[in-house]
Amino acid sequence: MISRPILFNIRSHINNKSYIIHRNTLYISKRINRSLNINYGNLFRNAVRPLQKRGHSSSSNPNKNIDLSKFPAENIRNFSIIAHVDHGKSTLADRLLELTGTISSNHLHQQVLDKLTVERERGITVKAQTCSMFYEYKNKDYLLNLIDTPGHVDFNYEVSRSLAACQGTILLVDSSQGIQAQTVANFFLAFNEGLAIIPVINKIDLPTAEPDRVINQIESTFELDVSLYVKISAKSGIGIDKILPAVIEKIPPPSGDINKPLKAFLFDSWYDTYVGVVCLMAIVDGKLQKGDKIMSAYSEKKYEVIDIGIMHPEQVITGHAGQVGYVICSMKVATEAHIGDTFYHIKNPVEPLPGFEPAKSMVFAGVFPTDTNEFSRLDESITKLTLNDASVSVQKETSTALGQGWRIGFLGTLHMDVFRQRLEEEHDANIIVTRPTVPYKIIYRDGTSKLIRNPTEFPDPMEMQNKVSELQEPMVLATIILPEEYMGSVMDLCGSRRGEQLEYNYMDESRVMMKYSIPLAEIVTDFHDELKSKSSGYASFDYEDMGYQTSDIVKMNVLINKKPVDALAAILHRSQVAHVGREWAKKLSEVIPKQLYEVIIQTAVGGKVIARETISAMRKNVTAKCYGGDVTRKMKLLEKQKEGKKKMKMIGNIELPQKAFYDFLSTGSGTSKKK
Numbered sequence: 001m002i003s004r005p006i007l008f009n010i011r012s013h014i015n016n017k018s019y020i021i022h023r024n025t026l027y028i029s030k031r032i033n034r035s036l037n038i039n040y041g042n043l044f045r046n047a048v049r050p051l052q053k054r055g056h057s058s059s060s061n062p063n064k065n066i067d068l069s070k071f072p073a074e075n076i077r078n079f080s081i082i083a084h085v086d087h088g089k090s091t092l093a094d095r096l097l098e099l100t101g102t103i104s105s106n107h108l109h110q111q112v113l114d115k116l117t118v119e120r121e122r123g124i125t126v127k128a129q130t131c132s133m134f135y136e137y138k139n140k141d142y143l144l145n146l147i148d149t150p151g152h153v154d155f156n157y158e159v160s161r162s163l164a165a166c167q168g169t170i171l172l173v174d175s176s177q178g179i180q181a182q183t184v185a186n187f188f189l190a191f192n193e194g195l196a197i198i199p200v201i202n203k204i205d206l207p208t209a210e211p212d213r214v215i216n217q218i219e220s221t222f223e224l225d226v227s228l229y230v231k232i233s234a235k236s237g238i239g240i241d242k243i244l245p246a247v248i249e250k251i252p253p254p255s256g257d258i259n260k261p262l263k264a265f266l267f268d269s270w271y272d273t274y275v276g277v278v279c280l281m282a283i284v285d286g287k288l289q290k291g292d293k294i295m296s297a298y299s300e301k302k303y304e305v306i307d308i309g310i311m312h313p314e315q316v317i318t319g320h321a322g323q324v325g326y327v328i329c330s331m332k333v334a335t336e337a338h339i340g341d342t343f344y345h346i347k348n349p350v351e352p353l354p355g356f357e358p359a360k361s362m363v364f365a366g367v368f369p370t371d372t373n374e375f376s377r378l379d380e381s382i383t384k385l386t387l388n389d390a391s392v393s394v395q396k397e398t399s400t401a402l403g404q405g406w407r408i409g410f411l412g413t414l415h416m417d418v419f420r421q422r423l424e425e426e427h428d429a430n431i432i433v434t435r436p437t438v439p440y441k442i443i444y445r446d447g448t449s450k451l452i453r454n455p456t457e458f459p460d461p462m463e464m465q466n467k468v469s470e471l472q473e474p475m476v477l478a479t480i481i482l483p484e485e486y487m488g489s490v491m492d493l494c495g496s497r498r499g500e501q502l503e504y505n506y507m508d509e510s511r512v513m514m515k516y517s518i519p520l521a522e523i524v525t526d527f528h529d530e531l532k533s534k535s536s537g538y539a540s541f542d543y544e545d546m547g548y549q550t551s552d553i554v555k556m557n558v559l560i561n562k563k564p565v566d567a568l569a570a571i572l573h574r575s576q577v578a579h580v581g582r583e584w585a586k587k588l589s590e591v592i593p594k595q596l597y598e599v600i601i602q603t604a605v606g607g608k609v610i611a612r613e614t615i616s617a618m619r620k621n622v623t624a625k626c627y628g629g630d631v632t633r634k635m636k637l638l639e640k641q642k643e644g645k646k647k648m649k650m651i652g653n654i655e656l657p658q659k660a661f662y663d664f665l666s667t668g669s670g671t672s673k674k675k
């Protein structure tokens, strides 16, 4: 049994001070009527820079001391907020930070903890964020460590990791929407962790709010003690003052023993341009100080602690049981920070903590630099981004069409899209991402099996005939919650996606929860959009892994002038081949520009051609309009044409503009269904 780690109880010297520690940055703000007296070293000055760059306000004073030693375990609470997408987690986190004076109430930014550009642009949380607040309750000072978590199913790994660092959670439910699919999924994550759960009903300011109905839903669906619930409007601030007293009263303090040998738990890490690899560790037992020699239970590599947390080492670096903070040790490479690793003093080995189950990639896609010279730079960027997102798996791969690249595993297609956007925006990458595929399983006659993450690994006909006993595809258990009137159309949708209904229950007189077993491949493309459109936006959906099932899957090749293009191959269920084959051939014929010779596009399974399109030849004479006149002008036009050609990708023996290739791969060319 693991003692639950605490966040950010960094031993230091605080004299009635208030501060907030952010995951990868830090800023300090005054608590009302109290003065700051904090002493920072270079680390803090370095760490604060990125935050200031992003425009956050900071009232930091680099020459004062912080002391957290006055917060014994019983005055600490570690809690998270879990909810369905858009039910108001980040807004509630803002209100709590304001209430505790951690940020000012006229703070310019909303959703302060959504720090990534991608989060602000998309209005979603993708990365769990942590901050500490100070709060006085019944004449006692409390250190409250709050973790804001993502709501979307693709980021569940972040939620699980956050919950492992907490003793309790706020289950936030929108009072106009009621329980949704991710409310259910997140509730069970918290429930299985044995956390104290406080139901909080949000958005009671809305005219459509039905808080009492939602409370009944919570009671009947989760059998939760609803006498604990709190009704709020995170937007207007109604009821916010009731939340922290409930957190203190209902959530137990953390446990841990300062006198036991060191057991430090690495549960997050990131790459900071100024200080390199930074780990977020929970010191479950024992103490950790600057200069300590520690060892990773995972890799058995030895490190020296260079700095802890955000403080100047001489004043604030000592940790004790239940403390967490930044630990900067002599880790050179980003991948050395293994999420879930246990660290101990070299001379005092301990039994490692169970750690986290590694995230299981649900979809894989090839990522290739558009300019092959960019490979090394992008390789470094991917490594850094992976450190900030442990749920991504990366392997190098080579495509005949696209050159050297990577096969990257994601938790879902939104996750994939966010990763692509971060790579482009934060690392200035120019990339082509191939169509995502789910991991299929090949069962061989000799009893062995192999997972394939790339259509190019699909067995050839000879291998199929002689060695393969069966092919399997991954299945998921989908939970769909929707108003009763949309049941018919959603059932049709699930049926068309090879879904099999397992059960349905009424949550109240008009809302239904349906469970389906569906092939993962059927939901990773446009299922969510279709579900929204079939239910006028009212259905919500979540899924979990359900293992593998025998399936009639085949590899579909795309041939250009009779040559297969590896980057365009796909693994499909046989029932999809006819319409996907036709759709792809047509789409490719639309994006491939006319060439100097005829181009034949075919889609085929084995030797059988599914669809064929032909693009007739065209000779483009760029100098035609020059009527034999000026030679320099002709030369210039030819040069320009040459430049243009550099931006082309050779696919088979044809030239395809990168944009066309990108357009084909990124949208509309999935295994979308006949509408």
Ligand SMILES: Nc1nc2c(ncn2[C@@H]2O[C@H](COP(=O)(O)OP(=O)(O)OP(=O)(O)O)[C@@H](O)[C@H]2O)c(=O)[nH]1
Pocket: 083, 084, 085, 086, 087, 088, 089, 090, 091, 092, 111, 123, 124, 125, 126, 149, 150, 151, 152, 202, 203, 204, 205, 206, 232, 233, 234, 235, 236
């Ligand atoms: N009317 C009203 N709107 C609210 C309230 N709380 C949040 N909202 C709005 O609901 C939307 C979603 O709020 P967020 O705080 O981003 O929701 P979230 O749960 O953090 O979203 P994800 O991180 O994407 O899961 C925003 O437009 C908020 O302004 C509330 O109490 N009342």
